[in-house]
Amino acid sequence: MADHAPVTKAVVPAAGLGTRFLPATKATPKEMLPIVDKPAIQYVVEEAVNAGLEDLLLVTGRGKRPIEDHFDRAYELEEALRAKDDPERLAAVRESAELGIVHYVRQGEPKGLGHAVHCAHQHVGNEPFAVLLGDDLIDPRDPLLQRMLEVREQFGGSVVALMEVEPEQVSLYGCAAIEPTSEDDVVKVTNLVEKPVPGEAPSRWIIIGRYVCDPAVFDVLEKTPPGRGGEIQLTDALMTLAQRDRSQGGPVHGVLFRGRRYDTGNKLDYLRTVVQFAADRPDLAAEFLPWLREFVAKHDED
Numbered sequence: 001m002a003d004h005a006p007v008t009k010a011v012v013p014a015a016g017l018g019t020r021f022l023p024a025t026k027a028t029p030k031e032m033l034p035i036v037d038k039p040a041i042q043y044v045v046e047e048a049v050n051a052g053l054e055d056l057l058l059v060t061g062r063g064k065r066p067i068e069d070h071f072d073r074a075y076e077l078e079e080a081l082r083a084k085d086d087p088e089r090l091a092a093v094r095e096s097a098e099l100g101i102v103h104y105v106r107q108g109e110p111k112g113l114g115h116a117v118h119c120a121h122q123h124v125g126n127e128p129f130a131v132l133l134g135d136d137l138i139d140p141r142d143p144l145l146q147r148m149l150e151v152r153e154q155f156g157g158s159v160v161a162l163m164e165v166e167p168e169q170v171s172l173y174g175c176a177a178i179e180p181t182s183e184d185d186v187v188k189v190t191n192l193v194e195k196p197v198p199g200e201a202p203s204r205w206i207i208i209g210r211y212v213c214d215p216a217v218f219d220v221l222e223k224t225p226p227g228r229g230g231e232i233q234l235t236d237a238l239m240t241l242a243q244r245d246r247s248q249g250g251p252v253h254g255v256l257f258r259g260r261r262y263d264t265g266n267k268l269d270y271l272r273t274v275v276q277f278a279a280d281r282p283d284l285a286a287e288f289l290p291w292l293r294e295f296v297a298k299h300d301e302d
């Protein structure tokens with residue numbers, strides 16, 4: 001049944017500690033950091049909904065209450081905006097509460113992405129599901145998740161999203177050994193290596209924060225020992241599935257993504273993301289861009 005079941009559920013892990021962003025993330029989840037005026041995780045949830053996945057499970061943990069409040073109604077705020085006759089801001093406040101059905105599960109201890117995904121087992125059951133990392137943004141103009149869902153339909157098993165990076169960057173990520181398929185933008189994943197030592201990376205294609213997982217991943221995760229950094233890695237479980245055939249929850253394919261992706265989980269990429277989003281905003285660009293040009297020119301002179 002699982003092999004033919006359509007994907008209807010999206011799991012968004014957002015229980016990590018966000019240590020790269022301290023002290024900002026001491027009391028604020030990193031997934032709630034604003035990209036201009038919307039928290040990063042809202043873009044991610046919107047992407048899932050736009051791909052037709054309206055059953056959303058957010059994996060949260062200690063200190064992540066603001067995420068739950070954000071996707072809930074805010075009656076006092078709504079009343080205040082109604083009284084002020086401010087329909088635009090009222091719509092903005094209500095939007096995040098009306099995106100879809102949002103469920104929550106708590107990851108008691110942040111024991112890694114694989115462990116966070118395993119926390120979704122009871123909610124997801126024996127169906128394939130999507131995983132979207134709460135701090136990783138894909139530009140809506142470059143749809144990726146839709147393509148990954150098509151690839152799951154065609155090939156079964158699990159699907160990862162791959163992006164090509166410079167050789168010196170590979171050791172920062174999970175990296176895939178790949179073989180071509182009949183589709184230009186799809187490869188078969190033959191192996192996965194989490195943060196390979198420089199020189200030992202099987203390719204320049206790294207895994208980014210979108211996955212479509214066969215439910216067989218849950219059994220594998222249960223048996224996956226903690227890997228690098230003492231965390232249970234999703235990459236390790238997918239590596240096991242990559243060795244299997246379709247009757248056992250395999251294989252793993254990769255979609256080669258050449259679009260725009262924004263990592264908001266580290267400071268430098270976060271800053272780049274905010275600037276790029278602001279530059280694309282019709283209500284801000286006319287004032288922001290000339291200021292930015294002048295700022296950079298002046299900065300270069302100093």
Ligand code: UTP
Nearest residue numbers: 013014015016017018019020110111112116134
């Ligand atoms: P990261 O690898 O960015 O880890 O997680 P992190 O712990 O949040 O951040 P740093 O490295 O300490 O700065 C990628 C995604 O997986 C989630 C995170 O919330 C983030 O959205 N995650 C990670 C969990 O849900 N649980 C975990 O145990 C680890």
